[in-house]
Amino acid sequence: MQEYDYSDITPLPIQTGLQDELCQIMYTDEYKQLMGLARAMLSANELSPRALQLTSRIIDVAPAFYTMWNYRFNIIRHNVAGCDDAVSYLNKELDWLDEVTLNNPKNYQIWSYRQSLLKLHPSPSFKRELPVLKLMIDDDSKNYHVWSYRKWCCLFFSDFQHELAYTNDLIDADIYNNSAWTHRMFYWTNAKRVASEVELADELQFVLDKIQLVPQNISSWTYLRGFQELAHDAGQWNDKLVQFATSFIGNVFSLPVNSPQDLPEIESSYALEFLAHRWSVDSSTRENAIRAYNLLATKYDPIRKNLWQHKLKNLN
Structure with a gap:
């Protein structure tokens, strides 16, 4: 990586220096130098290659610094406008971003930045995004930011x-x-x-x-x-699905309920919940829905008792 000279830049302070500050943050000298340079160059709206390199260094030490991501995008957008090969330039930026992404799986700024790059790209490719998305999901299959970005890509590329x-x-x-x-x-x-x-x-x-x-x-x-x-549409498959769900609750509907403790265990409380909802939308099966919600509230899902009582209230 080429090293640039920043000696002509006077860093701007990142601390007020006031004696009565409630709590002064103990920044390292390196951090204060980098941020001071960044503040000065941002104030001057410098959009040069050395400004781009500086944002790389700052994002490395403070990857959640949204202002630096925005500054970097302004630099990229400026350089693309005067670039002979915008595709190669932006692909190089995406290569850099892939490494940052893999090292910062919970950083949401990365994903909005990726979106901005793809919108700017003359020929963006969903295929190019798939490997990094797979790696991220393999690392954490429930990463909300990655799933949101994948959804965005599907819609952006109209590719499902x-x-x-x-x-x-x-x-x-x-x-x-x-x-x-x-x-x-x-x-x-x-x-x-x-x-x-x-x-x-x-x-x-x-x-x-x-x-x-x-x-x-x-x-x-x-x-x-x-x-x-x-x-x-509404009645299609109802009989088949009701029969399917009923197979997981045994014979609880035919048993007298003297006490919830007398009722047997069932394979799935969610099957009973599914049936309760299905029966609640039809007046002819409303009594079954009432029985199902009562069973959920008293025996099979009492932790959500307030929810089932709310459902019962809405049936009356």
């Missing part, structure tokens, strides 16, 4: 072709990965295509199979409810 297969792999690795289930629903909600009945039926079977593997998994039951409501 990788998403179902990708979530398949993640769900196979961890069936409880709510981020993967949520992203899968994002696909069905936002992909601009009309799915065939065969594809919809295959997707329904996919989630039913996952529930069979782990019945007590809120992610798959929530996905089932959302997918059914999204992909089908």
